[in-house]
Amino acid sequence: MSQKRTYPSGEEKQKRKKVEEEKMQPEKGSAANAMADKLLLIDTDCGIDDAQAIMMALAAPRVRMLGITCCFGNASVDDVCQNVCRVLSVCERTEIPVFRGAATPLVGNPDCPISHFGTDGLGDVLEERDPELWKKQIQSEHAVNAMIRLVSENKGKVSLVAIGPLTNLALAVRLDPSFPQKLKDLFIMGGNMEGKGNRTVCGEFNFVMDPESAYIVLEEFLCPTYIASWxxxxxxxxxxxxxxxWISQDTxxxxxxxxxxxxCWAYSRDVVTSKDAIFGPGFVSYDSYAVAAAIDGxxxxKSAECAVRVELQGALCRGMMALDLCNKLKKQHRVFVMKECDLSKFRQLLTAALRLPRKT
Structure with missing residues (x-):
């Protein structure tokens, strides 16, 4: 003879639900609680401004850096890898994995020579080191594979900050077309919104270094995208x-x-750069604006929400980012092009960047 099945009352169901929810809450200080931190993955061509941006991310509270992927740009990809290792060493954060990525753009060869931040990307002032030592600090996994893996392991949680040419990102979406939809969001320092350029008449450095990759990323990354233009x-x-x-702090x-x-001539008051000629004199930590936006929205x-497209043709406009403010392209995906910034908050984040390593 079978027993009569009993069902819990509405009150009992609520109690059980509450118990289950409490079980799922992370304990204070636990590894699960650490997952509440913002997860960042930085893709860089580490020059001096990239170093400033990386330090800003390292200094920010409740931010966890999953890794740093390297790309050619301000210097060769090998110099970029070494530069990232130098920055992490100074900040005593060498536990963060570093991955070597693209050495050339998708089409053609890098547009060299590049000397904005010195031939090595960090001002040509650092002492020589064992050329094999930094290679031991670089992970064997290729940057593009690592990017896909890290994001896939943390679906919907990773903010990808791209502060160099976008080659690694373009390769990632070619290897895994679902890669962009696994991201929480994407922050880019690159492109322009007024047709003013620093590498060419109409083009910004990061986009001009690999226009095809910039085009692919802005057409195929349909995740929330935020752009800090030149x-x-x-x-x-x-x-x-x-x-x-800022640089006189005792750290x-x-x-x-x-x-x-x-x-570095880029930090000399006596040298008039394209930035000075167009916008007047002053200090600009270019890549740090994208990192700051990722850390604290x-x-x-103020931003302009619109469709954008990267121009691939023309002697003057190749690599330029065009803003479609009147929806003539009929694109569904729109990005957020940054227009105004809270400089007080930005200064605070930048100041904290040079207070590393943290004292325990």
Missing amino acids: EFTCRHKLSWDFFDE EAARFMKKITSK SVVT
């Missing part, structure tokens, strides 16, 4: 007085930054 960063420049105070990171900027106070 003009945006220049319009929110800081004073050289701030720069002098290892500040001393490192003071050294690598000491002989309130840093950006």
